[in-house]
Amino acid sequence: MSSVTTATNTRELAHPARDEIRLECVLHALSDPMRMRVVRALATTEDELSCSHFVLPVTKSTTTHHFRVLREAGVIEQVYRGTAKMNGLRRADLDALFPGLLDNILDAARREAGRLGDDA
Template structure:
């Protein structure tokens, strides 16, 4: 793991429900979270099925990282993404399950 290029991540104690919910309002970001929710391991930025270009996707990953929802790190030249499931669950029990379930049911969560 290349520690020199790891972007900053908020501490668990700094996570706020407002910032988390604001990040989840966007359907592209919810799609990223849902894909990570199902992934058995971290996923490279290029490994997502997204309806946006690379620069827009980069913006969405940054918003999710800054909200504390994902952790990013490098493996070689690939930027990897992992859902901070345990940390988010500890801070806000049930939020990720509710958001993913609502999206899968075909309705956006009331955020």
């Protein structure tokens, strides 16, 4: 993604502005089962969740990669709160740009997880 806003210091993470979020980047970010698992968990709460909240069956470096892809696509927002990196779903931005997309994808993911018996 070429138009990611830059961070102003080492504790701030770069995020695309709302008008820089592109559909193909969002769909790519959501195409991975581990990233979809993160988004599904974030969609169940209004609160931010720390990275340590998520237990994914991949290495820590791969987990970090998944969060970066989601952030750079504009799907999540990450901020440091003390030493914790907190994650929140950018639902308002996604709903404004692509009305109904996130809800439909989350519903399809929920139905697929039920069909496959994988409610993680």
